[in-house]
Amino acid sequence: xxxxxxxxxxxxxxxxxxxxLRSIPxxxxxxxxxxxxxxxxxxxxxxxxHTTDQIVAQARQLGWTVGITMADLxxxxxxxxxxxxxxxxxxxxxxRMAGVWFKTQQDASAHQHAMDCVPHGRYRAxxxxxxxxGRLNPPDICLIYGTPGQMIFFINGLQWSGYRKMSFTSVGExxxxxxxxxxxxxxxxxxxxxxxxxxxxxxxxxxxLLMAIPPRFLPKVIEGLAALDKNGLRYPIPPYGIQSDAGxxxxxxxxxxxxxxxx
Numbered sequence: 001x002x003x004x005x006x007x008x009x010x011x012x013x014x015x016x017x018x019x020x021l022r023s024i025p026x027x028x029x030x031x032x033x034x035x036x037x038x039x040x041x042x043x044x045x046x047x048x049x050h051t052t053d054q055i056v057a058q059a060r061q062l063g064w065t066v067g068i069t070m071a072d073l074x075x076x077x078x079x080x081x082x083x084x085x086x087x088x089x090x091x092x093x094x095x096r097m098a099g100v101w102f103k104t105q106q107d108a109s110a111h112q113h114a115m116d117c118v119p120h121g122r123y124r125a126x127x128x129x130x131x132x133x134g135r136l137n138p139p140d141i142c143l144i145y146g147t148p149g150q151m152i153f154f155i156n157g158l159q160w161s162g163y164r165k166m167s168f169t170s171v172g173e174x175x176x177x178x179x180x181x182x183x184x185x186x187x188x189x190x191x192x193x194x195x196x197x198x199x200x201x202x203x204x205x206x207x208x209l210l211m212a213i214p215p216r217f218l219p220k221v222i223e224g225l226a227a228l229d230k231n232g233l234r235y236p237i238p239p240y241g242i243q244s245d246a247g248x249x250x251x252x253x254x255x256x257x258x259x260x261x262x263x
Contacts, residue, residue: 004138006215008131014222018157019150019235022205025131026059027139027215028180030082030123037067037125041135045072052078052176053202056128056143061203065129077174081181082126083118101173115177116169118184141183142218144211151191151209153225153235158189158217160224168192183212 012025031037038045044066046055051074058064070084077096079085094108102108129135131142146154155166168191169178178192190212194204204210213221228234232252240249 004216006138006218008134011218011222012132014225015144015218018222018225018229019146019153021144021146021150023060023145024063025142025144026056026128027131027136028056028082028126028128028141028143028184028212029136029139030118030184031067031125031127032123034069034125037069037127040065040067040127040129042133043067043127043135049074051075051197051201052082052126053198053204055126056180057202057204059128059130060143060145063130065127065133065135067125067127069125080120081115081117081174081177082184083120083123084126086120087112087117097173111171111174114171115174116182116185116190117177118181138215140214141180141212142215143180144213145204145208146211147207148209149237150235151211153228154211154221155191156228156233157221157224160227161220166191173197179210179212183214187214189213189217 015021015025037043042065044064046066046068049072050068052068055066055068058066070079073079073084076085076091080087080091085091092109092112094102094105094110094112097111098105098108102111127136128143129139131139144154159166166189169182170193171177173195174197175192175195176198179190179194182188182190192210194202194208194210198204198210199206240246
């Protein structure tokens, strides 16, 4: 059992203070039994079949705590990403996507093989909830939606200390594999461009990206954003002007360093 504890109110207040998010930061958690999922306080259970994107949207746009099993999902593609449906030969064949998203079945199968998915067999259910509810205690991953400007600041905060280059992927359609699938599978931050299905069924806005990230990274992100804020590096970024002399603007951040060099 995990011993990690988080002050979710402080974390979400920090994200909103420094990034001005437009929707609710949420958590996602996998469960080995349906009973464990249904024991989550104030859990809602779908009365119709949905895509996983819709379930995520119900948490981040409506503030609901929602739990699902494979029986609640509309198809194998939704369940396979989070390990509720087997990534078997039929699924890997890509038959359903051939001629729709990909020219040939070979292309469709290559796409299926490229997706990052939670291995099937261990989990039977999944739940999502706003982080501030504390109901997932803690979630396996956190899902944060934002504009490209918000996301680069989020990454800047993450890289403030213990720097490392970050690499992200895109499988195209089924991009949830590049976000929550990858983060669940690898335990690392995963940024992606949400796909057609996420936008059509999950209500993702045209200008939104998605960061899926294990909760252990978030206190570090807030710490980094606070440090950047003290340095005068804040979101939203005020445009300086494409024909202006950049010297005065750069001097705000770097003038002291240049002076110390000359000294």
